[in-house]
Amino acid sequence: MVSKKLITSLATSATLASVGFATVGQVVPQLGSQVQTTQAATSAINDYINNNNIKPVSIQYRAGTFNKMFGYENGVGKPEGVVIHETATPGATAENEVSYFSWSWPTTQTYVHAFVDDKEIINIHSADYGVWGAGQTANSKYIQVELCRVNTTDQFARSVANQAYYAAFRLVQYGLPFTPGKTVLSHNDVSRMYKETNHTDPVGYFAQWGYSMDQFYDLVGKYYNQLKDSNTNNGGNANTNNGNQASNIGILRVKDGSKEYISLYSLNNDTMSRITNRALGTGTDWQMDQTKVVNGTKYYRVATNEWVPESSVGQIIKPLA
Template sequence: MRKIFNITVILIITLLLGTPFEVAAGEDESTKKANIDGIDLNTLTEDELIYIPEAQREGKEVDEGYLHSNLDAADIPVLYNTYPNVNKYIKDKGFQAASVEYNHLDRLKKFPYRDGYGEVEGVVAHETANPNSTIDGEIAWMKRNHKNAFVHAFVDHERIIETHPLDLGAWGAGFYANQRFVHVELVRVHSFDEFARSINNYAEYIAGILFDYNLGVTSAETTGEGSLWSHKAVSKFLGGTNHVDPHGYFGIYGYKWDDFVKLVKEKHNNQVKLERIAGNDRYQTAVEVSKEGWNKSDVVVLARGDEYADALAGVPLAKKHDAPVLLTRSNILTRLTKEEIARLKTNKVFILGSKKAIGKNVEKDILSMGIEVERIEGADRTETAANIARNLLSNSTNKKVVLVNGYDFPDALSVASYAGKAGMPILLAKVNKLPDATKKVLDDLNPKKTTIIGGKKAINNKLESSLPNVNRIAGNDRFDTAVEVARHFEKDVKNDYYVTTGRSFPDAITGAALAAKEATGILLVHDQVPKTLASFIENENTNKIKIIGGTQVVTNDVERKLIYYLSQ
């Protein structure tokens, strides 16, 4: 980034990653292009060249705006007694770290670490050395100059913004560091309080990375070995760069590298993990959910994994038969799913949906295993749900039903586990009318109580008023509705909950079957923990949370926030 800093002396400014070379007498242009920071590009393989920024490989000069200061702690007057102790100040003030904002930039080059995708070896702590910029300004500059250099994240006193997936490398600190480390920039601020807040965010974010990648916290500052590196340590021990940040900036506020390492260790030690049930994709996650809840199951409910229509009403059926919900592709029985059906020693599979939804090939594959198949289907999703309701309530005295908008999935996800536990079928409506199949089954069942899930945009007042013995549970959005549903049913369930994404349906559908079995519910998140959910966790005596889904759908940052709210 642009880095010019003046403190009693005029600083020597150097370029980050690829300072333009002075061509010695007699040195031709090809030789100039072949040597970057002492590295002969002619000796590198194609796989290794990716760790050299594109602009440098093309022999272009780095944009003069992209500067790093060589300001070291030794250049700073002794200020250690001028300011309060930063770590103590953070603790005394009780600062909470900012939530991570995910703003991954598509334009940034995608390449793996030297040992492969996600094989992070440590974190390099940088600072931007530009006292006149902001976090947004630094990101805007990086967007314009990303062929010269880019990093994974920026941190200031108010925000943590991740700009590049941590599982991929970045051009942050020269050839050797680029292939190994996550790179995080600390943005300069303008007061001691802001500095302390920024250090708190910086340490929290870096500690989380080291924890998530199981790297521990060991400083590389004196030995060149460890998981936490300054840019100075990279220059000293690895090479490919000559910058020495963040020591000089730290020194302005009387802060030392060892103090920072201590703070990162403290925050790392406070990191805990929630139990997470996850696979590499939705099909494997469904299998992992099944393994969590069932050693054996006579029945399996099978739904299509890429379309929610027929799956919405399936959880109460699964609960009736104490069965997991597994997922399949439309025309091929997914290998992992087939293996799980075999592990469960299943005798019968309910297929949800028509042959257009789940094809004959899937059915034949199951039959070839010597397993009975019963298909519950209809002309459309509403009729499939109606037929599931008839199956569910055969020989039942239950007279309660749930009604949701059948053309979006979140409200059904919120109520599925509770409906399953109570033996209530989930029927599907449109915003302003009952489909014929739903109307007919309601007439046939003549329920004593109909519970609408979702607000007026999901099912409007006119339709509500046409139903007998109706009540509505709703919030301002899908996430609030999930909390209101949990509040409504919490007296009937344990205060342990599953949390999954409300942005897609598969993990919540399969997880709801497990939640129903365990007499608990599903709560929904997005890329943050919704405020209403945070309040619910803090105030409703929530004992335990398990996450369903991988870190792509429920991020590590969301997990950290859930842990924080549980601890309050």
């Protein structure tokens, strides 16, 4: 995994922490006959996706471990597009990569927003903030997503459908136009534009499957247009398990204190149990999507079945809607 993991960050760090939520309600694109005809002439992979009615999977949001959060050059929540990567690690799934990055990023100085394979889209960092994936300039501009290497044509088709959907979803979420090479671009494009990295992905990996960025753009464009036409796009890093909009998301700041970390709790059968292998950094800001009172104590949900007790909350920066 070394070839993709040694990218100098050169990013300004802040004192916030990342957040994720459970699986978001998915907008499933429907493939129109006109799109099928166009793509069948340009890409066997896109044709395969159409003919087999392959649909992107839901986006999963998880709390990542990257705590060097920083706004984009235009501000928090103002990315300029999406950079497409691939992991260069044959056989590693999205779950594998998430696990690896969770502990390795302080050493490798690399982190991205999401990993995609043929079965999952796993978002591990708030897209409102930058990451360390493609050099200083790109890090301050773009959301970044890694495609995992797979073994069969069917797996590849499903994985690029998932990655194209993720890119389109983010563009629509942040009100960005779909402009190939500008708002959606490869790591290879970034390397050529800013000359801060020498990576060429995913061009070589795509070529192994007879695929290209232009054909990938066709797929992104299809999902982008369908999402733009839909009124059911959840958007954002928000999710409440019931399709509510991002306005239902609040922000809390956990207390500063003598301890470096604040304990998290999981809810099982109306009982809160302390989580022993995860915690929040003191003084950090976290998104929340719901509250619950258990045995007289109020808890705030900050990730999938991860809750913070009211006694650990120092400030409610943005109340729940």
